[in-house]
Amino acid sequence: MIKKMRPLMIVEDSDEDFEVICWALQKTGFAHPVIRSERAEEALSRLFPGMSQLDRIDPLPCLMLLDLNLPGMNGLQMLEELQQMKQKLSTPIVILSSSDNPLDIAACYRFGAAGYIVKPFKLEQYIEKIRDLTRYWFNTITLPEEKCDE
Amino acid sequence: MTVTNVDLSSCDREQVHLVGAIQPHGVLLVLEEPALRIIQASTNSADFLGIPCEQLVGQCLEVLLGDENTAAIRAKLVAKELTKIFSHLISVSCLLHQDSVLHISGNRIDDLLLLEFERTTGTVDVNPVYECSSSFQDMIQQLYGSPGLLSFLSIVVEQVRILTGFERVMIYRFDRDGSGVVIAEAKDIGLEAYLGLHYPASDVPEPARRLFALSPLRHLPNVDYVPVPLFPDRSPLTDGRPVDLSYSFLRSVSEMYTGYLRNMGVKATLVMPLLKSDKLWGLISCMHHSKPKYLAYEQRFQIELLSWMLSLRIGDLENLDHHAYRTQLIHAHCQLIGEMGRVKSYHHLLFGSKINLLNGINASGAALIENKKVTLLGTTPSAHQVGLLAEWLGQQDFVVLATHCLPHDFPAARDFSSVASGLLAIRISRASLTWVMWFRPEMLSEMHWAGDPNKPVIIDGEGQESRLQPRISFALWKETVRGYSEPWLDCEIEHVRKMRQSLHDILIEQTCQLIRLNTELELSNQALNNFVYAASHDLKEPLRGIHNYAELLRLEEGEHLSGQGHQRIETILCLTERMHHFLEALLEYSHLDYIEQDFQIYSITLLVEEIVDMLKKTNPNESITVDIQPAMPDILCNSTFVKVIFQNLIMNAIKYNAEAVKTIKIGCYTTNGMPVFFVQDNGIGISSAFHEYIFQPFKRLHGHKEYGGGSGVGLALTQKAITQHGGRIWIESGEGKGSTFCFTLTPEHVEEGGE
Numbered sequence: 001m002i003k004k005m006r007p008l009m010i011v012e013d014s015d016e017d018f019e020v021i022c023w024a025l026q027k028t029g030f031a032h033p034v035i036r037s038e039r040a041e042e043a044l045s046r047l048f049p050g051m052s053q054l055d056r057i058d059p060l061p062c063l064m065l066l067d068l069n070l071p072g073m074n075g076l077q078m079l080e081e082l083q084q085m086k087q088k089l090s091t092p093i094v095i096l097s098s099s100d101n102p103l104d105i106a107a108c109y110r111f112g113a114a115g116y117i118v119k120p121f122k123l124e125q126y127i128e129k130i131r132d133l134t135r136y137w138f139n140t141i142t143l144p145e146e147k148c149d150e
Numbered sequence: 151m152t153v154t155n156v157d158l159s160s161c162d163r164e165q166v167h168l169v170g171a172i173q174p175h176g177v178l179l180v181l182e183e184p185a186l187r188i189i190q191a192s193t194n195s196a197d198f199l200g201i202p203c204e205q206l207v208g209q210c211l212e213v214l215l216g217d218e219n220t221a222a223i224r225a226k227l228v229a230k231e232l233t234k235i236f237s238h239l240i241s242v243s244c245l246l247h248q249d250s251v252l253h254i255s256g257n258r259i260d261d262l263l264l265l266e267f268e269r270t271t272g273t274v275d276v277n278p279v280y281e282c283s284s285s286f287q288d289m290i291q292q293l294y295g296s297p298g299l300l301s302f303l304s305i306v307v308e309q310v311r312i313l314t315g316f317e318r319v320m321i322y323r324f325d326r327d328g329s330g331v332v333i334a335e336a337k338d339i340g341l342e343a344y345l346g347l348h349y350p351a352s353d354v355p356e357p358a359r360r361l362f363a364l365s366p367l368r369h370l371p372n373v374d375y376v377p378v379p380l381f382p383d384r385s386p387l388t389d390g391r392p393v394d395l396s397y398s399f400l401r402s403v404s405e406m407y408t409g410y411l412r413n414m415g416v417k418a419t420l421v422m423p424l425l426k427s428d429k430l431w432g433l434i435s436c437m438h439h440s441k442p443k444y445l446a447y448e449q450r451f452q453i454e455l456l457s458w459m460l461s462l463r464i465g466d467l468e469n470l471d472h473h474a475y476r477t478q479l480i481h482a483h484c485q486l487i488g489e490m491g492r493v494k495s496y497h498h499l500l501f502g503s504k505i506n507l508l509n510g511i512n513a514s515g516a517a518l519i520e521n522k523k524v525t526l527l528g529t530t531p532s533a534h535q536v537g538l539l540a541e542w543l544g545q546q547d548f549v550v551l552a553t554h555c556l557p558h559d560f561p562a563a564r565d566f567s568s569v570a571s572g573l574l575a576i577r578i579s580r581a582s583l584t585w586v587m588w589f590r591p592e593m594l595s596e597m598h599w600a601g602d603p604n605k606p607v608i609i610d611g612e613g614q615e616s617r618l619q620p621r622i623s624f625a626l627w628k629e630t631v632r633g634y635s636e637p638w639l640d641c642e643i644e645h646v647r648k649m650r651q652s653l654h655d656i657l658i659e660q661t662c663q664l665i666r667l668n669t670e671l672e673l674s675n676q677a678l679n680n681f682v683y684a685a686s687h688d689l690k691e692p693l694r695g696i697h698n699y700a701e702l703l704r705l706e707e708g709e710h711l712s713g714q715g716h717q718r719i720e721t722i723l724c725l726t727e728r729m730h731h732f733l734e735a736l737l738e739y740s741h742l743d744y745i746e747q748d749f750q751i752y753s754i755t756l757l758v759e760e761i762v763d764m765l766k767k768t769n770p771n772e773s774i775t776v777d778i779q780p781a782m783p784d785i786l787c788n789s790t791f792v793k794v795i796f797q798n799l800i801m802n803a804i805k806y807n808a809e810a811v812k813t814i815k816i817g818c819y820t821t822n823g824m825p826v827f828f829v830q831d832n833g834i835g836i837s838s839a840f841h842e843y844i845f846q847p848f849k850r851l852h853g854h855k856e857y858g859g860g861s862g863v864g865l866a867l868t869q870k871a872i873t874q875h876g877g878r879i880w881i882e883s884g885e886g887k888g889s890t891f892c893f894t895l896t897p898e899h900v901e902e903g904g905e
Contacts, residue, residue: 016695023702069691098691121694121730123701 006143007033009061009091011043011078013070017119021065021096024123024130032138035061040070040078047089061091062143066113068097068104076104079111090144094133170384170392171377172400173370175444176268179206180385180393183227183263186211186220189387190380192400198267200246203381211265216245223254232258234397236365238447241270253447257397262387266400268447289313289456299467303334306434306460311336314445314453316420316436320344323432327351328359330432341439347600353410354433362423363430364396367454370403370419372442373411377402411437418443420450422457426464434460472641475512479645482510487652495660496520496653500586501527511642513588515569520584530589531566538562540585543575550647551575554590557633564633568592572635574642576650579657586653588646590635599629682740686733693733697726732848735861739847742870745790752789754782754827758816761796769804772812776800779817783825787895791871796829798864799891803831806857806889830890837885844881845869868893 008030012018018036025034037043047060068075075095082089092114097104100118108116117133120126137143172178177198180190187210191203199206199214206213212220219242226239236257243251251270256263289309296302303321311319318341321334328351335345354362362368384390395401411419420436434457445453469476485505493499500507500518507516508528515530519540524533531539542560543551552574553559557567572590700722704711711719755778762776785792796816803814815830836844836851843849847866868891872879876897883889 014691014695016699017691020695020698020702098694099687119694121697121727123698123705126698 005032006059006062007035009035009037009043009046009064010096011037011040011064011070011075012067012096013038014067017067020123020126021130024127025134027127028131028134030130030134030138032062040066040073040075040081044073044078044081047091048085048087063137064091064093065096066093068095068099068108076107076111079108079113083112092137092143094137169377169395169402169404171379171402172395172398173372173375173402174378175369175371175375176266176400178380178395178398178400179211179265179267180380181211181263181265182387183258183261186224186263188214189262190382190385190393192378193381194378198247198252198269199244201244207381214244215242227256227263232256232263234259234364236264236266236397236399239265255399259394259397262385262393264393264395264398266398268400270447290459296467298471299464300333300471302463302467304336306456307334307336310434310436310453310456314420314436314449316418316443316445317341317439318344318437320435320437321424321432322349322354322435324354324359324430328354328356330354333432344600347598349600353600358404358407359430361396362421362433363425365399366422366457367399367450368403368419368421369399369445369450370408370411371444373408373417373419374442415439417441420445420453422453423461424457424464425461426468431461431464469641472639475639476641478510479641483645483648483652485509486649490652490656496584496656497525499653499656501525507586507588511588511645512590512636513572513574514591515589517587517589518585519587522583528589529569529591531563531570535566536587539570539573539587540583543577543585544583548575549577550643550650552638552643554635554637555633556635567633570635571633572638574638574646576646576653578650578653584657586646586649590638592633593635594630594632676743679740679743682736686736686740690730690733693726693729697723697730700726731861735848735863735867739863739867739870742791742794742867742874745788747788747874748790749786749788751784751786752792753784754787754792754818755780757789757792758782758796761793761800762816765797765800765804772804773810774804775811775813777813777815777817779815782816782818782827785825785895787875788871791874792895794871795868795893798868799829802860802864803829803833803889805860806852807831807833809833824894824896826892826894828890828892830888832888835885835887835889836881836883838883841881841883845879 008025010018010021012021022034035046037046043064043066066075066078070078073081075097079093082093093112094115094117095108095113096117096119098119099105105116115133117129120129172192174194177195178190178192179188179195181187182189188206188208191206193203195206196202201214210220211223215223219240222240222242230237230239234257236255238253238255241251241253243249252267253270254265254267256265258264289305292305292309296305307319307321310316318335318337320332320336322330323333324330329348330351330353331348332344332346335343337343380393383392385393411417414437416437416439418438418441422434423430424432424434434453486499486509489499489502489505493502496518499505500516506527507518513528515526515528517527517530517536518525519536522537522540524536524540526533526536530536539560542562554572556563556571556573563570563573569591570589571592574588574590576586578584578586700719704716704719704723708716758778762778766774766776800814800816804812809832813832816828817830818825818827820826840851844851845865845868848862849866850860850862852860869879872893872895875895877894879891879893881889881891
């Protein structure tokens, strides 16, 4: 029985960064489908379609990579929004940001981030970090199943 | 024994007011209240009152004046609340001398009542009353028409001479030192002129000056009078002390005084004090040379009134003398105030070509001393000399200081007395040691003394037994006076006092402005830092994109690229990486401002050891010897900053070092009680030509490929971290000689000036 693979959601406004992430994921042999939101607002409406009267198109993502520096609602505000919602999300959120400001990092964890990756400058380091990430979240850790969310 | 030290010690000591005798032109009774019982009487009582003193003592006043007159005196005593000051009470006749009317005046002193009796008629030289009154009226009219003090006084002396019949009337003004000068004189033809003559302070000794200020008028009708003693000579009510006659009109005068007058050829005198603001300003002195002269009560009364009136006018008239000058000074001050809004600093204000410190004021030079910096204008002593003067002023407690004999007050000023014998100085601010000074040149003048001022007395006899005699010679004695300038006028002192207030206001305004600018600067610094942080952060993202794309291109499309293409991709990667480091450094530099200002006591030794361990681990391929002084002090500091400091200095010591074994010495010594830390290496050193630049951000002394290519921010960061502690950093190094970076982590002691 082939288990249907739940997607990885990436919230990233920069095409270049998105491309590099995808490239790195591909290099590490990541097989899950990837869905992208360019804005936090878009991501929220995809996660909770009831709010915008839309039918759920995508299955719920098993993991979310969230950029902090986004147009409109930023990553931190999105975390805050999620924490205040009655309906709690079971999807872990890992922050992927260029900021290494300790205040940003602490705030993200405070608002429920499951991890924080500082975007590395060099490509090889990118691959390294993405490899570690997927190994941890998809091999080491057991993620919740979708039906439990419904 | 020198002449100078006898004159004052002897004459000033003579207790003129306790002589226990009177002059013969009246009678003195000492009474006990409330019974008005006579306890002492002058021995001439029989002549005036018809009763010998022996019979009067013990009697009540009624026996002498009758019940009615005594009752009238009692009523006056109650009504007048008689004090020490002599006051006219009544004019009556005695029971035994009904034909003559007596003026009775009195005062109270030491719980005694003193009554003086003086005849209204008799041997008195009186002008008809109406005549007196009319000439008095004339005089008042003339006085109010006079344009200034001196012309006013010359009218006064002439009128007083006419009014009293005295052969000579002078006005004598006291100087600061007690000496005096005759400034107005009216005299009979044939008498030698005293006008313009100076008299040494000892001629009117201090006790005499004091007594002059107490009584409105002193009269000596005959210098050759025989003093009339009191009977009994001591009162039983005063514990055997003589009665205090300080305020008494009839009081006998000092033998020194009569002797002095005799030597001058004077037979009778009348002296009235001139007061300005309750201080003895001068005297109206009347002299008769040919024969004794008694001036009756009625005439004296007029003259007395005149002297009071004069006293009230002196201040005004002195001002009147300088009316035009005052106006000029006010104008200069107004100009200065007008300029205040337009100029940036004191210097511009006080040393302008049109408007400056010398505007309006009669001074030949001026100076501003601000924090030991001297600015000069006009004819002045040298900057160094003005500096000395400022030092001397620093020891005085004053806001406005005026002297017209600076070399006498400050002996070092003798060197420049020709340009600055007069000094007018204002202190603007004690804290910033700011003074403004005006100078006046020496005025070489001839002083005309009435006799040798250095020999005011003659010593009769030898040594301890010597007796003092008033001087005999009043021959003109000329002296050249040195070290004096024209004295500063009240209006000039007032002018600089106003200047001081205005300058003080500027100072306060400048301080406020400075605070405001500082706040603005701090805010704009903060804003700049915020901007740098945000900008470098935002620049990192596209830079990373470029870098990643170049990398992707190399990895994915590498096989399609030529050798040169590969080279160019490598260059893009290299440049973007360098720019990345640069932005990182910029971020770190601006980030220092965001670090919490958390200052605690830390062991510097422990902090250094921690950093050295870390650096050794991150540079495993280097051979490094670090010698850390074991007992460096514990210091109040911010540990993050201190780590930044040592980390950068040690990193540099490793980096800019070509030796096989890199030796670093870290330690601390103490200078002026302040710990100075140092990091010393055996590295390449820095040429002294660069020492002043190395702490500037992004200043690099080496190429990007030499010594690991730093960002140029390390030392700037270090300096910033040190500045946050109030300390400073400096370098001792030469090319190829290794470097020693020294720094402090405490604010240097700032010398508090002035207060």
